[in-house]
Amino acid sequence: MKDIKPKLIGLFKEGYCTPQIARIAKRMKEPATTIHYNIKRMEEENVIRTYKAVFDYKKINEGFCTFVLINLSPDEYGNPEKIAKELAKYPQIESIDICTGDCEMILKVRAKDQEEYYNLIKNVISRRGVIKIKTLTSLKQIKTEFVETE
Template identity: 35%
Template structure:
C-alpha cells in the first residue's frame, strides 16, 4: 500500500490526511461537508474521524480566540535560568510554571538558557507585574530575561501533513 504512512500506532492514508488537514483548518466543519471534501459518504468519514480521535491523533478541538479582544494582545518571550539543575528544582519549576494561566508555552531548553516561556499580557505593566508576582517567585528561578516581539508574523496550530 504505497500511500500508507505509519506513525506510532495508527497508519494514516491519504484520506486520513485530508481529514486532518480539513479539521485543523476548521474544527467545526460539519461531517457532511467534510465527507464531501475528502470524497467519502458521511458514515465512513465519521468513523474515520472517530478513529483518529480515539487513537489520539486528534487530541482535541478548541476555540481559538483573538488575544486582543480579550485583553491579552501582547506576547513576551522570557528566558529563565534556574539556580541548580537537579531533578527536584526542575520538576518543581515545571509544575509551578504550568499552573500560570498567562504562560502559553514553556520549554526546558538544552542550550542558551534553562527554560523558555511565552507569556501573554495586556501591556508591559501587566507583564511586569506577572513576572515579579508569579514568575520570579517560583522557587529555583535565579535569573529572568525577557524579549519582546514587535510583530507576530505567523502563529498557527496547523501542523504540516
C-alpha cells in the same frame, strides 16, 4: 446584560469545540461515516488532544506577547517539571517547554499589557530556583498556533 464573552473565551482556550465532519467529508470527497470513524479513532488514541479556538489576542485584551527564557539554579536541574507544572496553571502562559541551549525553560506569555506582564514576572515567574530571566517581546505576530494572523 450577561457577561458571556469572557466565559466563552475561557472555555474556548482549551476545548468546547468539535470537528465539522460533514464539511470535511465534502472537502475530501469521502463518506461522512468514514471521516467520523477515522476521527474517533484519533481521539481514542489521543492523537488529537482537544479542539479549541484561536483568537485575535489584541481583541481579547492579550495583546502583549513575550517569550521568556529562564535559567534555573543547578539545584533545580533535577526536576524542572515541578516548576513548569505550577506555571502551567496560569492562563496567561500559552506554552512551556523544558529546553537545552542558553536556558532551561522557555515560556510564551500573553498578557494585557506591560504592567500585567510585570506583575506576572514579579509574582509568578520569579521564584526560588529561577536565577535568570530574559524577555523577548513580540512586536508583531505573523503566525500563531499554525494559523497565519492577518
